[in-house]
Amino acid sequence: MIESTRLTKRYGDTVAVDNLTFTVEPGKVTGFLGPNGAGKSTTLRMILGLNAPTSGSVTVDGVPFSHRPRGLRHVGALLDAQDVHGGRTAQAHLSALARSNRIPPARVDEVLQEVGLAKAARRRIGGFSLGMKQRLGIAGALLGDPPVLLFDEPLNGLDPEGVLWVRGLFRRLASEGRAVFVSSHMMAEMEHTADRLIVIGQGRLIADESLEDFSARNASLGVTVHTPDLAGLEALLIAEGASVCRESDQAGRVTGLTAARIGDLAHRHRIVLHELATHTSSLESAFMSLTADSVEYLAGEAR
Numbered sequence: 001m002i003e004s005t006r007l008t009k010r011y012g013d014t015v016a017v018d019n020l021t022f023t024v025e026p027g028k029v030t031g032f033l034g035p036n037g038a039g040k041s042t043t044l045r046m047i048l049g050l051n052a053p054t055s056g057s058v059t060v061d062g063v064p065f066s067h068r069p070r071g072l073r074h075v076g077a078l079l080d081a082q083d084v085h086g087g088r089t090a091q092a093h094l095s096a097l098a099r100s101n102r103i104p105p106a107r108v109d110e111v112l113q114e115v116g117l118a119k120a121a122r123r124r125i126g127g128f129s130l131g132m133k134q135r136l137g138i139a140g141a142l143l144g145d146p147p148v149l150l151f152d153e154p155l156n157g158l159d160p161e162g163v164l165w166v167r168g169l170f171r172r173l174a175s176e177g178r179a180v181f182v183s184s185h186m187m188a189e190m191e192h193t194a195d196r197l198i199v200i201g202q203g204r205l206i207a208d209e210s211l212e213d214f215s216a217r218n219a220s221l222g223v224t225v226h227t228p229d230l231a232g233l234e235a236l237l238i239a240e241g242a243s244v245c246r247e248s249d250q251a252g253r254v255t256g257l258t259a260a261r262i263g264d265l266a267h268r269h270r271i272v273l274h275e276l277a278t279h280t281s282s283l284e285s286a287f288m289s290l291t292a293d294s295v296e297y298l299a300g301e302a303r
């Protein structure tokens with residue numbers, strides 16, 4: 001578990017992180033969302049003891065991370081996939097990490113296999129694509145089999161297959177009881193992955209809630225359902241307080257309930273669903289309006 005208490009970081013006049021209190025729990029994927037410059041990377045660096053807070057504190061399992069010897073066994077992190085020595089091979093890079101954390105050397109081949117880089121193990125990292133470097137960074141994070149994992153924008157540079165793989169990996173790591181904390185500046189990257197969302201803007205906490213609650217409150221454009229028994233489903237949905245806007249004989253748009261609740265309800269009443277889709281643009285636009293006041297960099301116009 002990560003616990004941040006009134007965590008604050010100032011750089012001169014810039015308040016990068018402002019009085020941030022939150023927890024990241026085990027067994028869940030927690031999305032850490034915010035626009036560019038919101039303070040995500042600075043927060044992650046403070047969790048890892050790479051930056052000292054100006055005030056406040058952050059601990060991992062009750063202890064500041066910098067107090068842990070052999071840190072990779074406690075927290076695995078991918079901060080900047082490009083921050084690797086290009087002249088080394090993937091295997092040499094991971095072997096050095098393993099040695100300095102007293103991790104058995106056999107683990108190196110295991111994690112290379114796991115991230116799909118076994119064939120590139122003896123190639124120099126300098127020739128890797130960004131996606132391959134992301135995979136290598138993830139391998140490094142997994143090396144010590146840690147209970148807490150931090151990933152800063154891990155989907156950058158990954159192809160669609162890679163994105164799917166990463167999502168599955170995060171879900172699996174959480175189901176094994178680990179705390180998985182993933183930063184992103186795009187809601188779309190989080191909505192299929194995260195259980196919980198912590199949203200920040202200009203260093204301050206804006207929202208801290210389950211994805212389900214966030215979706216229920218903000219998915220104003222709703223969820224499309226397609227079913228041969230629209231009348232039956234409509235009656236159930238209305239009884240649950242949702243509203244339904246019919247789009248055809250078999251399709252309608254539901255607001256006021258999440259896709260998960262609609263699916264559960266249909267299943268319980270043995271109603272067949274042919275489609276159940278949350279409007280992703282609605283979550284993305286909800287995130288954008290939530291953080292609109294704290295967006296630091298706007299293209300082409302004055303703030």
Ligand SMILES: Nc1ncnc2c1ncn2[C@@H]1O[C@H](COP(=O)(O)OP(=O)(O)OP(=O)(O)O)[C@@H](O)[C@H]1O
Pocket residue numbers: 011014015016034035036037038039040041042043185
């Ligand atoms: N070493 C530093 N010196 C001065 N200012 C810094 C430093 N590191 C970060 N900042 C400032 O702190 C603020 C937060 O930056 P940070 O990189 O943590 O944001 P972020 O949410 O990770 O953004 P992005 O999504 O663009 O990576 C920004 O205004 C940034 O310019």
